[in-house]
Amino acid sequence: MLISEQKPLEEILNYLDGEKNIFLIGCKGCAEGCESGGEKQVLEMKHTLEGQSKSVTGFSLIDMVCNETLTRMKLKTHQKEMKAADSILVLTCGIGVQTVAGVTDKVVHPGCNTLSSGGAHAEWKEAERCLECGDCMLDFTGGICPIARCSKHLLNGPCGGSQGGKCEVDPSIPCAWQLIIERLTKLGQLDKLEKIVAPKNWSVSLIAGPPVKRGL
Amino acid sequence: MKTKSNLEGVLEAGHFAVTGEIGPPASADPEVIRRKAKMLKGYIDAFNVTDGQTAVVRMSSWAACLIGKEEGLDPIVQMTCRDRNRIALQMDILGAAALGINNILCLTGDHQKFGNHPMAKGVFDLDSIQFLKVVKDMRDEKKFQCGDEMAVEPNLFTGAAANPFADPFEFRVIRLAKKVAAGADFIQTQIVYNMDKFAEWMKRVCDRGLHEKVKILAGVAPIKSVGAARYMKTKVPGMDVPDSIIERLRGVPKERVSKEGIKLCVDIINQVRQIKGVAGIHLMAIEWEETVPEIIEAAGLLPRP
Numbered sequence: 001m002l003i004s005e006q007k008p009l010e011e012i013l014n015y016l017d018g019e020k021n022i023f024l025i026g027c028k029g030c031a032e033g034c035e036s037g038g039e040k041q042v043l044e045m046k047h048t049l050e051g052q053s054k055s056v057t058g059f060s061l062i063d064m065v066c067n068e069t070l071t072r073m074k075l076k077t078h079q080k081e082m083k084a085a086d087s088i089l090v091l092t093c094g095i096g097v098q099t100v101a102g103v104t105d106k107v108v109h110p111g112c113n114t115l116s117s118g119g120a121h122a123e124w125k126e127a128e129r130c131l132e133c134g135d136c137m138l139d140f141t142g143g144i145c146p147i148a149r150c151s152k153h154l155l156n157g158p159c160g161g162s163q164g165g166k167c168e169v170d171p172s173i174p175c176a177w178q179l180i181i182e183r184l185t186k187l188g189q190l191d192k193l194e195k196i197v198a199p200k201n202w203s204v205s206l207i208a209g210p211p212v213k214r215g216l
Numbered sequence: 217m218k219t220k221s222n223l224e225g226v227l228e229a230g231h232f233a234v235t236g237e238i239g240p241p242a243s244a245d246p247e248v249i250r251r252k253a254k255m256l257k258g259y260i261d262a263f264n265v266t267d268g269q270t271a272v273v274r275m276s277s278w279a280a281c282l283i284g285k286e287e288g289l290d291p292i293v294q295m296t297c298r299d300r301n302r303i304a305l306q307m308d309i310l311g312a313a314a315l316g317i318n319n320i321l322c323l324t325g326d327h328q329k330f331g332n333h334p335m336a337k338g339v340f341d342l343d344s345i346q347f348l349k350v351v352k353d354m355r356d357e358k359k360f361q362c363g364d365e366m367a368v369e370p371n372l373f374t375g376a377a378a379n380p381f382a383d384p385f386e387f388r389v390i391r392l393a394k395k396v397a398a399g400a401d402f403i404q405t406q407i408v409y410n411m412d413k414f415a416e417w418m419k420r421v422c423d424r425g426l427h428e429k430v431k432i433l434a435g436v437a438p439i440k441s442v443g444a445a446r447y448m449k450t451k452v453p454g455m456d457v458p459d460s461i462i463e464r465l466r467g468v469p470k471e472r473v474s475k476e477g478i479k480l481c482v483d484i485i486n487q488v489r490q491i492k493g494v495a496g497i498h499l500m501a502i503e504w505e506e507t508v509p510e511i512i513e514a515a516g517l518l519p520r521p
Contacts, residue, residue, distance in 0.1 A: 151327055151329075151338075152297075152325075152327060152343070153340050153343075154324065154340070154343045155343055155346070156345040156391070156394055157345075157387060157390070157391045157394065158383070158391070159324050159344075160377065160378075160379030160453070160454040161326075161382065161454045162454075163383050163453065163454065165383065168327065168453035168454065169329050170329075175383070177387075178383060181384050181387050190390075193387070193390060196345055196346070196349065196397060197345075199341070199361060202341065208341075
């Protein structure tokens with residue numbers, strides 16, 4: 001089970017600044033078990049956002065958001081509600097957020113931080129998609145993770161070794177920042193990358209923080 | 217003048233600046249640095265020492281900088297985020313400044329996979345842009361990254377690298393703008409062989425007014441052989457060597473290729489000097505330092521201020 005916890009509301013509202021219509025996605029797998037993004041939390045979030053004068057166009061609870069085929073199928077039944085939304089708030093682990101980003105052209109915001117894989121990984125067979133950094137960055141990177149997918153974990157854009165869309169380390173690895181820039185360009189949000197991202201708080205991450213028990 | 221840097225003085229006075237580069241030895245031999253420094257003296261305004269370039273273990277940059285300084289040159293310490301976290305970076309910044317090093321070049325660093333210890337754990341706690349901001353805040357605010365204050369700040373003329381030839385091209389000027397906003401006083405670019413692409417990048421840099429906020433030194437380097445040109449084209453990440461360059465070197469008899477490589481370098485210097493916003497060159501005559509006097513003289517850049 002992947003251990004996640006909801007981000008502070010202030011951070012989520014910050015992501016949604018300037019947006020009115022939101023579609024919510026929750027996960028009936030790990031996020032429900034962690035009480036970070038199950039049915040109860042999605043309904044609570046709907047209520048909270050409506051209290052902040054947002055309009056929730058709809059929501060979807062998917063058994064395992066990390067299952068791309070399942071998520072794609074399930075979201076097909078919500079096309080209208082998703083179309084009416086400015087963005088999608090995903091209350092799952094980082095893998096779920098990236099799955100949703102991979103199947104829609106909508107802006108995707110992470111609603112949770114992934115603290116630990118709790119001994120097992122979610123479905124994403126071809127590559128590592130979440131390094132359990134504990135402070136999800138997917139909001140400003142278009143739902144593509146620069147921690148898990150950039151060889152140098154860069155936060156302010158591609159290094160000088162990105163060529164032809166490939167990572168300098170291995171031509172079989174796509175340059176994460178090329179993917180991020182392409183996606184943000186498509187979403188008309190490339191200006192998000194003009195801002196300097198401050199040094200990351202690694203103390204909450206599983207790879208660099210203390211080996212403490214996380215969540216549950 | 218923010219610092220005691222000779223390079224800053226040269227640039228502030230409006231001269232076309234020339235920086236050089238010394239690759240430190242993979243040994244504890246100080247004579248390698250002294251020998252190279254003597255070759256460069258009088259021909260450059262400051263010299264870089266690489267910091268574990270291509271992730272191969274070599275003498276530390278600050279130590280080699282100090283040896284070069286003893287030879288009367290103005291050193292630029294290169295520092296990468298690959299091997300040091302924010303604690304170690306700030307300690308080395310204090311140390312370098314205390315030793316009288318006046319310039320720093322802040323880099324992310326080549327990935328450890330390319331070097332002679334590919335099993336090493338890469339650090340990458342900060343990226344180069346965050347690192348620039350740390351140096352600027354230490355110098356201008358007397359503050360460490362955590363916010364604590366210090367009594368004596370490190371007075372460093374702060375530089376960064378830029379690669380106009382990496383992808384995605386459209387993002388490269390944005391990345392430069394971020395480096396300027398983070399605190400870069402000067403920029404040294406990747407080696408220029410693709411003049412059209414460099415000119416287009418410089419045009420976009422000037423369109424954004426960045427050339428008025430940062431001093432841009434174009435990277436240049438002589439090529440020794442056709443093989444070296446091919447190697448750079450195919451094996452070195454982030455390099456762009458057009459076929460026309462290789463053809464030019466192939467077009468002369470074998471014994472004259474290195475001469476042609478030097479002539480080509482002088483031609484490139486003359487071309488970048490004509491481009492608006494270029495404030496100088498960074499000449500990387502890697503393991504071929506003896507060509508520096510000839511190149512600088514042929515390019516009409518003598519005497520140095």
